[in-house]
Amino acid sequence: MGRELVIGDIHGSYKAVKQILERAAVTATDRLIFLGDYVDGWGQSPEVIDYLLQLKSQFDCVFIRGNHDDLLLRWLKTGEYTEEWFNHGGRLTMEHYERLPADKRQLHILFLESLQDYYLDDDNRLFVHAGFTSLNGVKHEFFTRMFFWDRTLWETALCLDKSIGHNDPLYPKRFTHYKEIFIGHTPVTRIGETVPVQKANIWNVDTGAAFKGPLTIMDTGTKEYWQSDPVHELYPDEKGRN
Template sequence: MSRTLVIGDIHGSYNALQQIMEHAAVTVNDHLIFLGDYVDGWGQSPEVIDFLIHLKATHNCIFMRGNHDDLLLQWLKTGNYNDEWFTAGGGYITTVTYNALTEDKKQLHILFLESLHDYHLDESNRLFIHAGFTNLNGITHEFFKPLFYWDRTLWEMALALDKTIDSNHPQYPKRLTLYKEIFIGHTPVTRIKQTVPINMANVWNVDTGAAFKGVLTIMDADTKEYWQSDPVHTLHPDEDGRN
């Protein structure tokens, strides 16, 4: 039996990624959709990317582009970075680990990062995207593509939505009527003191705070059953992460 499994923001924890793959008993029959932010935070970003490259060759996978993945790509290609990424964004430990790699390995990772998708829309009209979009007519009309991996307004809108109105109400946000379901990461649910996937309107947020003191989550997009790692900071006792 094939499942569609959605994986939240990994943020450089290969240990947590291994745990959720085991907990969910992932097989080659499963369709794996990764929501992005594979790097930054914990010190295993190269190991995460190595594993995903291997997984791409053996499993049915789709990989979204996260903002942290794009920041790493730009640094690998140009050597340039912004101070916020280097400090608060977890980029420092990533640059340290990547500086230890061979040039051939870096080039292999650049190719992988360049291959990432801005979004995935499946045959059931379910949208998988790292962050969100702003155009009222949907993803194909978005004028500024980095919003796909930087936007927070989609999730903020879903959180603030009046729960007493439904999708037929004239004031219901048009963005939320375009897709059957929307699966996102990017904004950790730990900000609202949660560590499980949260559903607001038709938006599912699967970023359960792995970059900080939360957990990493893999969720069945159909049944909404989910499996989680241990709190990620306990898997990296000698690191501070982004905490």
């Protein structure tokens, strides 16, 4: 196998995801791990999912479930939605999906239903959209919605004193189960960054593509990364989720 490449939150930025795959020179020997939130933000959410389905047929792909993906699936299947989702990217996504033929919508429903809660690779690296709360690891998580809603994993990593090592009794037990944990969900732009950020053994790869940041793809082994242009520059006529 070639490289193992992890991709941050896309949020409807079809132009950006194409750009990063080109810049990373992705080949058929690489594994692509997408951390979720494929939709909501920019105006090409259906195009993103069409593209991911195309990639699935050409590459070794892992697709993780994000909270926005779960919200879209709920609306597509039941017509129900929350005002919070509607006001945080859902409205634009709904407008575009209402224009799609029924067979295309059904294909996207099947894709969204197939998403994984998390992925654990052969090197004990965990990939999850948001986090988890069980002290015993993801296989013991009772509240499975935490896989795509939790922020406490990242917040704990941000607060952890650099002097506290892996074997220190104060080191969070959640962190000890995995060699590394790769997440999205909470953009690093909230702490003034636009590149992947490591805290303890947590890597946050959401570099703010839904807002004014770029989309990022990173080699999990070498930590080399490639980024798109700031996504708002690729969609100058749209506001995104700003």
